[in-house]
Amino acid sequence: MVAKDKDPWGSKAFGQALSMATSMAAALLLGYLLGSYLDKLLGTSPWLLVTLLLLGMGTGLKMMYETAFGRIGKERDINEEQEGESEKFKLKDSIDSLKDAQRKLKEDRQRLLREKWVEEYREQKEKDENPRS
Secondary structure (H helix, E strand, O other): OOOOOOOOOOHHHHHHHHHHHHHHHHHHHHHHHHHHHHHHHHOOOOHHHHHHHHHHHHHHHHHHHHHHHOOOOHHHHHHHHHHHHHHHHHHHHHHHHHHHHHHHHHHHHHHHHHHHHHHHHHHHHHHHHOOOO
16 A cells, blocks of 8 residues: 555656756747847847857756755745645634634624614603603
């Protein structure tokens, strides 16, 4: 039997590898397209293409490194799990305090309606007892 938190098919690793490859390809493609467009626009061929292609490669490598070893790695997953647990408790506390506030508002409304009714009753009683001619 495989534990629930184990990934027998390696789909998480495959997903990260696919994400890294896509990020690298997108960074390179963006550098190439932007560089060639600016070279044609400004007539600086091939300098901006080479510069932006190298910048795209550097960006892609940085994104791959962060995915493999940095903040997007296991530490982030562990932190997200811990934050998720604390968020559950925060939400539960918030819901409880909202229910308390709702109950207090209901009690206050009933009390105000009762006081208003008593006041109207007294006024009506005074009018009935002391009719003004």
